[in-house]
Amino acid sequence: MTGFIIAPDPGCARLTRRVTGVDQTGTEVEQNVVEERPLTIYLNAQEIVTAMTIGDYPEYLALGFLRNQGMLEGAGAVTRIDYDAELDVVVVRTDHATDHEEKLKKKTRTSGCAVGTVFGDMMEGLEGLSLPKAEMRTSWLYALAAQINTTPSLYLSAGAIHGTVLCHRDQPLVYMEDVGRHNAVDKISGWMLQEGARADDKMLYTTGRLTSEMVIKCAHMGIPVLASRSGFTAWGVEIAQQVGLTLIGRLRGKRFQCLAGAERIIWDADLDAIKDEPKRSGRKGSA
Template sequence: MEPEITASRAIVRYTKGKPQHVRDLIVSEYALTIKVNGSELVTMVCTPDHIEDLVVGYLLSEGLIRRYSDIKRMRIDWKQGFAYVESDRVNPLFSDLKQKRYVTSCCGGSREGFVFAQDALLTKQLNKQTVHLSPDDCMAFMNQLQESADTFKQTGGVHNTALCNTQGMLINRMDIGRHNALDKLYGYCVRHQLPLTGTFLVFSGRISSEILLKAAKIGCEVLLSKSAPTERAIELAEQLGITTVGFIRNQSFNVYTCPERIG
């Protein structure tokens, strides 16, 4: 049985200095261990929804498998918190899975040593220009992401991302971890063979180098964010030909790289 993604808790809320006993919705954390061919690969802390998409997106973006068809079988044990994956096409670089990795709900240094060794092989050069957005488009798509973020409205504790084209939002995903939300989205696209030409990402969180690389692996040439990019992310976006737009709020935003797709 799948766990609930939120839980109700009794809290004390202060408004203008006055306490009030109320109940509040809190987002759940779920520890998921991925086992590949019987060996533990990683334990990640995530929001317990769209777990199959998360596992597929993670394995693909980390380079452990090259395509969805490399997975022969997958089974989720919700009670014990395990995802069992069987594959006879595991990337040889990951043949020794004895050094288990732990991934928290935050992202950054805990994952960098694992992913960057494969980045040169997995990222795509995105010098094409199939996406052109007006300033109004940038604001409208960010507003649409925020309007669709029901769990965030209830708890304030998750990140949201959406795959869009100029006609509208195609799919959205959320998680307590920014990287998990993107892996869920990527996994869905691959499992359902969703065409990615002419698509772009809208994202609620900071654009770190890892987030930028995940966008490149998905194949999106534009990344719109409510927050800021890091310097390393900007450098990578310039190298890969990705348009990064940040601080989309209050009728204002910054275009950091490849501005020819905006305006």
């Protein structure tokens, strides 16, 4: 397969706004800045959450959020997803009644840069979880990083946004962006659920930090490998080790670090053929 199934659309006028300001010399400049919009998610008749998002793929975001929160368990099949663009509301309907009043009482504000929210016990459902014994070749890893980092995106054109990419071997498949990395992951989760996509042979690549929330979402989705240009949190590493997830961070040029699940890696790349990036100055270990 070649090309993306879903790729970023940095030219979409609805996703950014042109703003005029000045630079460090006082010269007038124009800059595209990313839009933020509230999106309220309902599960049947119950309001669940209002998320701040750039506003693309609202159906995938709602479906993926509910899936990753465990709120679709026992709900039966998803029968319909209704999106009202004027009200910025998505309603996910299932063939069984749902009631998450108790779960909604326990809310955790995560480290997501757009203030992610997790309802209930963050570790719920991870007990006894064992992720598939997939392989990850370093040649795939470098090929993915090179293609993803040069793909036109809001991340490159406007900044202030995170990208997450679903990959198979050395091929990026679905590239989602949002102001919060958790939203981008939820969009991919919703796409996978709606399309019936396999998870056991996939990898997630993200531009954001490898936090506990990112690791938990990836594990719940059944994806065995998570990689990023950015760094790790200690709890993210601990959870990855617990569930057997391969966690690769600081992927820049030919350099990377794997702090969990290294047994999946096959070291087949010729490092002499990989173009390196200059090391960043400043504090050692900065993200």
